[in-house]
Amino acid sequence: xxxxxxxxxxxxxxxxxxxxxxxxxxxxxxxxxxxxxxxxxxxxxxxxxxxxxxxxxxxxxxxxxxxxxxxxxxxxxxxxxxxxxxxxxxxxxxxxxxxxxxxxxxxxxxxxxxxxxxxxxxxxxxxxxxxxxxxxxxxxxxxxxxxxxxxxxxxxxxxxxxxxxxxxxxxxxxxxxxxxxxxxxxxxxxxxxxxxxxxxxxxxxxxxxxxxxxxxxxxxxxxxxxxxxxxxxxxxxxxxxxxxxxxxxxxxxxxxxxxxxxxxxxxxxxxxxxxxxxxxxxx
Numbered sequence: 630x631x632x633x634x635x636x637x638x639x640x641x642x643x644x645x646x647x648x649x650x651x652x653x654x655x656x657x658x659x660x661x662x663x664x665x666x667x668x669x670x671x672x673x674x675x676x677x678x679x680x681x682x683x684x685x686x687x688x689x690x691x692x693x694x695x696x697x698x699x700x701x702x703x704x705x706x707x708x709x710x711x712x713x714x715x716x717x718x719x720x721x722x723x724x725x726x727x728x729x730x731x732x733x734x735x736x737x738x739x740x741x742x743x744x745x746x747x748x749x750x751x752x753x754x755x756x757x758x759x760x761x762x763x764x765x766x767x768x769x770x771x772x773x774x775x776x777x778x779x780x781x782x783x784x785x786x787x788x789x790x791x792x793x794x795x796x797x798x799x800x801x802x803x804x805x806x807x808x809x810x811x812x813x814x815x816x817x818x819x820x821x822x823x824x825x826x827x828x829x830x831x832x833x834x835x836x837x838x839x840x841x842x843x844x845x846x847x848x849x850x851x852x853x854x855x856x857x858x859x860x861x862x863x864x865x866x867x868x869x870x871x872x873x874x875x876x877x878x879x880x881x882x883x884x885x886x887x888x889x890x891x892x893x894x895x896x897x898x899x900x901x902x903x904x905x906x907x908x909x910x911x912x
Contacts, residue, residue, distance in 0.1 A: 646693045646724055647752070649700040658701075664694075664845060665701035668789070671812075671842055679780065679790040680842070681810035683803055685830035686796045687718065689818040690847040695793040696724040698814075703754035707788040710747065710756040712780075714806060715795045716767045719760040725750045732761025736779065737770055743782055756787075767795075771805035780809040797830040804837045812842035819849045 648657040671677050682695045692715070699709045713721035713732070722729045727748050735741040748757045770776055783790045792810055795802050807813065813834055817827055834841060 647697060647700055649697045649704070651704055651753070661694075661697040661701045664698055665705065667843065668698065668702070668814075669705070669707075672789075677811040677840075677842060678788060679784055679792065679809065679811045681792045681794055681803070681806055681813045681839070682816070683794055683813050683830070683834065683839075684796050684816040684818070685798050685822050685826035687799060689796070689816045689822060691715070691796075691816055692720040692724055692793050694814075694816060694845055694847060695791050696721065699755050699789070699791050700752045702789050703752055706754065708754050708756075708786075709789045709791060710758060710783055710787045711791045711793060712758045712783065713760050714771075714792050714802065716760055716764045716770075716802070717795060717800065721757060721793050722759045725752065725755070725757050727757055727759065729759045730761060732759035733770065733779075734761035734764050736761070737773070737775060743779065758783075767800070767802050768805060771802055777809055797833050798826060803834065803839065807834070807837055807839040810840075812840040814842055814845060816845050816847050818847050821848065 648655065649661045650658060668677075668680065682691045682698075684691050695711055699711045702709045711721055711725065713719045715721075719729060721727075727750060731741055731748075732746050736743060736746045746758055746761070748759065750757050764770055780790065792806060794806055797803050803813075815831070815834070831841070
């Protein structure tokens, strides 16, 4: 299990959360580089290149981990694309300094080609596919044949496809995404995520055929670590789904009816066998 330290919040956060830099010797960057090395090892046979980043609930650092992992892989001369599949709270464009427009929504509607929606970031070997316009029914997209073809084409073009996804216990998108990914990298936030949340999320992932590659322990605070043997106190006051809503203003340019018309063929696919591999355990 890898540990990532908690950091103080700032008003204008985004690109400042990318701590991996070429020739960096910082402890924060080293954590992501160790994660990168474990991913390279797990994918030595080329069978784990489409990686689904998941957590139990929101605010566990999925997007930050996904983007820093991508940058670290890119610096190892691996061609990487980060795909924002968190349709309710898209944040990848903020982390990597891009705009959200012209993304998955426009591709699914047939308004943009794959080449047109792939954005080049300022980070070496790292491309990005953002969400685009609002998507009201995520299942409509995720079970479509066009989405499967989309992931398949990215798989052929890149060494790694990093999928930033919505939390397991708040949104059921992981069920469909696990059908096209090779495995799940599961995040647990120090001092926040409860044992029950972790247990419930892992059960859901395994029940739906997700291949759990390993775990990342995020937001670790060494100063507060005194024989730490719990994940936090209780569940959130609100229900999971009510607590998980998009809190940014994005221009609504597409109707759900139009998207439904564009994605008429659907197929949920079959479950795969599961196995567990622990990533980077610290003594």
